[in-house]
Amino acid sequence: MAENLNLFTSTQNVIKEALTKLGYTEEMYELLKEPLRMLTVRIPVKMDDGSVKIFTGYRAQHNDAPGPTKGGVRFHPEVNEEEVKALSMWMTLKAGIVDLPYGGGKGGVVCDPRQLSMREIENISRGYVRAISQIVGPTKDIPAPDVYTNSQIMAWMMDEYSRIREFDSPGFITGKPIALGGSHGREKATAQGVTICIHEAAKKRGIDIKGARVVVQGFGNAGSYLAKFMHDAGAKVVGISDAYGGLHDPDGLDIDYLLDRRDSFGTITTLFDNTITNQQLLEIDCDILVPAAISNQITEENARNIQASIIVEAANGPTTLEATRILTERGVLIVPDVLASSGGVTVSYFEWVQNNQGYYWTEEEVNEKLHENLIKAFDNIYEISQTRGVNMRLAAYMVGVRRAAEASKFRGWV
C-alpha cells in the first residue's frame, strides 16, 4: 500500500493517538481533528506589466481556546489547503509544548516570490492582509514569517493592517524589523531553538558536538543560521542544500563564505557546478541530520538509507510517520518538528509581549528566556518518551495537545 503523504490526515492520526493515551474522549478528538476556521481568499494583484493576476490565499485557525491563534504565513507555489490546515494544527502543539498562551494558526499564498518583483510581492502581502483582516488581529490571530516570507513582508503586512484599523498595531504580526517593534533575537530564534535541541539530543546519545558531522537541508532563515551555529560550536557541516541541489564536502564546508553569498531566498548552490541532489544529501554519512526546508523529505523510500543517528527537525513535517517508525526501529533519535522548531514562535511570543507592554528586552534577555523554555520542553518530552515507551513525536503531541484540550474543556466546549 502506498505511504500516506497527506500531512493533514497523518497529523490527525497522531493527535488521535496522543488524546487516547491521555485518556480524552472521542468528542475531544472530534473538536481537535481539524481547524475551527479556514478562510480561503482570492487576491487581485496589479502586476508590473499592467495586468491583474488573482492569487489564492489561506488562513487556518485550529483552536483558539488557550488564547489568540498564532503562526506564520508561507509564500510558496505548493501551498495548499490541506498543508495549511496541518501547519495550523502543529502550531497548536508547539504553543502547548513551549507553554505559550496561544492556539495554532497558519496561512499561505500560492505564489513563487522568486519569480516576482519586490513591488508585486508587496502588493500580494498587502492584498492578503486586506482579505483576511476580519479574522486576524493582536488579540485574535497573529501572523509571522515562514517559507519565502521575511521581516520586510511582515512590515508591509503590519502597515496595511494599521491603515485598515486606523491605529498603529505592532502586535498584529511578529518577525518585524527591529525598527518597527521587532524583537532582538527573532531572526535567529528558530535556529537557536534547533541548536539547543541538537545539544540536548547529542548529550543523550553521547555525541560530542565538537567534530560531529552535520548535514543541513535548506539554507534559508532556519537552515543557514543553524549551519553557522553548528560551525561555531566546532561541528563539521559536511552538507547543505537549497531548492536547487546540495553541496557536500567530507572535510567541512566554509559556512561563513556560503552565508555571505546566499540570496534572500536561501539560494546558494546555483553558484556551484559540483552539486548533488537533495535526496543524495539526506543520505550522506553524518552524525546529525537537520531537515530545514520543506515537508515529506524523509519517507519510507529513503528512511533505511539515512546514516545519521540523530535527526532534528527544523522544518515542519519533513519526516513521514512510516519513516519515523522505520528510523525509530533502527535506533535513530528523532527530535520532532513541533519541539525542535518551536524557538521561532517562542521568540514571536516574546515580541508580542514586548509590543503589548511597549518595553523592549536585550538580545541576551531574549536568548536566556528562549533557552530556559526550550530546555524545559526538551527534558519534559524526552522524559515522557522514556517513561511511556513512545517515540519523541508521540510524546511531543501528548504534551502539545493537552493545553488546547484542557482549555477547550474549561470553556465548556467539550
Ligand SMILES: NC(=O)C1=CN([C@@H]2O[C@H](COP(=O)(O)OP(=O)(O)OC[C@H]3O[C@@H](n4cnc5c(N)ncnc54)[C@H](O)[C@@H]3O)[C@@H](O)[C@H]2O)C=CC1
Ligand atoms: N522561519 C521560521 O521562523 C520558522 C520556520 N520553520 C520551518 O523551517 C523550514 C524552513 O523555513 P525558513 O528557513 O523560514 O524558510 P526560507 O524561505 O528562509 O528558506 C527555505 C529554504 O528551503 C529551500 N527549499 C525550498 N524548496 C525546497 C525544496 N523543494 N527542496 C529543498 N530545499 C528547498 C530554499 O531554497 C531555502 O534554502 C520550513 O519548513 C518552515 O516551516 C519552522 C518554524 C519557524
Ligand SMILES: O=C(O)CCC(=O)C(=O)O
Ligand atoms: O513565529 C511564529 O509565530 C510562527 C512560526 C511558525 O510559523 C512555525 O513555527 O511554523
